[in-house]
Amino acid sequence: MSKELLLQVAPEIAGNDILLKQQIAKLERISFSEIQHVSILKRSIDARQKAIKINLKVVVFFQGESIIERTIELPDYKDVSKAKEVIVVGAGPAGLFAALQLIELGLKPIVLERGKNVQDRRRDLKAINRDHIVNENSNYCYGEGGAGTYSDGKLYTRSKKRGDVDRILELFVAFGASPQILVEAHPHIGTNKLPKIIQSIREKIIELGGEVRFNTKVVDFLIKQNAIEGVVTQQGDKIVASNLILATGHSARDIYELLHKRGVYIEAKPFALGVRAEHPQELIDKIQYSCDFRGEFLPPAPYSIVKQVNGRGMYSFCMCPGGIIAPCATTPGEVVTNGWSPSKRDQATANSGIVVELKLEDFAPFAKFGPLAGMEFQKSIEQQAWRLAGETQKVPAQRMIDFTQSKISESIPKTS
Template sequence: MQKEIEITIAPEHIANEQIILQNLSRALKVDVSTIKHHEVLKRSIDARSRKVIYRLQVRAYINEFPNKEIAAITYQKLTDAKTVIIVGAGPAGLFAALQCIENGLKPIVIERGKDVKQRRRDLAAINKQGLVNTESNYCYGEGGAGTYSDGKLYTRSNKRGDINKVLQIFVQHGADQDILIDARPHIGTNKLPHIITAIRETIQNAGGEVLFDSKLTDFIIESGKIKGVIINQEQELLSNSVILATGHSARDIYELLHQKNILIEAKPFALGVRIEHPQQIIDSAQYHCDIRSEFLPPAYYSMVEQVKTRGVFSFCMCPGGIIAPCATGQDEIVVNGWSPSKRNNPFANSGTVVQVTLDDVQGYDPLRMLNFQSEIEQLAFEAGGGNLVAPAQRMIDFVENRLSVDLPKNSYLPGTKSVMLDNILPSFVASSLKAALPLFGKKMKGYYTNEAILVGVESRTSSPVRIPRDRETYQHPQINGLYPCAEGAGYAGGIVSAAIDGVNCANAILNN
């Protein structure tokens, strides 16, 4: 007999199997000896009361043993298979490629950037010298933006596809099995490159191709049908199915589509700053303690507030994390955050952003939101003075309209410069943040403090452009065989939701 039940465990006992069994025995009202096996299905921390606990959703096997099932997917070697071109080797592109192989289709993945190993050198140049390689950076390259910006796997995309399958594939390629049960699964930037490499090798071993330094520069279209793409302005690659999974920062792709009169649309996004606190402040507030227990991970938070008609919310929170420079072009500042798997850095950072609506940027140009985003990033670069030095301000100084005399120690490696962020952020963004931050402080003790630093700008929260597609076929309404996919097309946000969208596009090709 199998039973699923929720039990609570003190943090210091979370690894003690005997105590977990005893709790199960009491909750199920059965003798411990009858519980032949148990498995944790979900694990989360409940810090709502002063006594912090773990909540475990557990499946108990009473007087029986589980049937061991092999969850790993076997990818068969392809022979004489129809080809599918996949533009972009981020999570959407890689998972689309895996699904193509499952469906008997040969994926050819083209990626403008480098493989994960070669990307490291370009990231080092960004952090140490302020030099941006416009084809290889935190956003471009194998694995996409997620590879070197954290690997958070939390998603609400329950209705879009099989989340568990995505997580299982990550585990199959080297991720820790904890991601299958944690409420907020997280791989860690230090581990993701090896996992991404393993996924690429699976694709190649099955007969698929992954081409690096291969930038899409044009589409081959005849009579409203895709026939292939042109790489690096010279090489033709032919297929009548193209998945466009280029991520939210490939501005040249949006411009190319617009130049070719292929329908795209302006899309709302969010804009703000990345806020960093000492991790100890967040731990103390969330766990109601002076010093965090060794049995608890660095604390997480999520904030949201409505300021008049505009939403202000935290985004991509990184406990024990680092603020990273994520520009993809020259003379722009873009910041994001990431954490290693242990989340053991002394700071906690989170994007804190304000909704930007289509009414905020007047006009009919489908690129107007993108241009608006770009203008703010250039202002931030100018304010920082170059070399990717980021404009920054202490939190209370920002709210009270004071230039910070100095800035607290922080994790942003290229450096920060004290400025008035009002001179960079649009007035409606600045005023909304100023109204929301004290309210966040009322929700979480210690949050509203001048020990926190605001670093600008957090602007790549989502794509400012949508590439439309048919709900049933996933194809562009004008171009048969072109499949806009995931974040870059405006249909997903985050690693797992992007991966699911890649799977859905691959399945749509098979169905069509």
């Protein structure tokens, strides 16, 4: 009968089927030949000590029994082409998964996306990188799949309000992601893999009777007696539905402005703001793994920083091992960065956001904007960065040691 085990082994054992079987045979005091197959269910790295260990949860199948591997299938979706319609604004991960959930509930999603599909977005990404031209509706944030499509695709969170994360991971696998995301403690798909997966999700939504409309920006809400009745698009079309899901992401400032203008109650909340730090990946590996060379059995190392400084939280955010920094402005005349990694995380540099907690009182100079004061504060910072960058999409930069000492750097090393 198969048996689940929790193991802690060296990286070279975790990465070699034969060595892993030998280790299990030794621990279980059985012969190597009695083990037919080992499936890894969960894997994480323990790098707290100099001798790095891999934590594994495995299931061992013995000779003579059937090997049962985990199978992932899509839910039994039904056609919803004639069903009640629900408008979903935004085709990022929240919008696409909301659409799938609506279909599962027997409702027809009409997904409205201001940007372009994954293929057409690439021209606009090239324009921002090469020509410093920001398309307000098609960029690293807006378009099919949202920001994650072309800026990494991490699938984990610090939040304790996690919901059914495993179900989301299983859906990603069903749409083409590697089954390894079900195993790894910090699952990651990669910018080079995500576009095809996102396209598959869209095609399934349409196949089942839902709608996905690109280049369709919502500019107004149809509200009557404090009830939503639909939306108005930039083209002047009215789309009527009594249920609306806003999945526009935090970059869609115009949506917050519209909500405020239309008398929908919104409330200011604190957020974090900071810089993106870039390092040689080799340096991070040496620090995190306490070794001169990472070797073939360990992935490029991540890091995490959490600290309280003068009553404010400071922490790392969106750490990208083996990744690059990307320009992610959504409005001309502003500069903001993000980071991403390909699936193999094989770039020479690592980067991470290093941010500090802001408080509502920090937005006092923008108090006239009411609950939108923080958003105006954010705009002012991004506009200053653009001016410092020579009014281009280059990024104002300095060496980290100079940043900590409030000095202007005399030179900058090669960056991603």
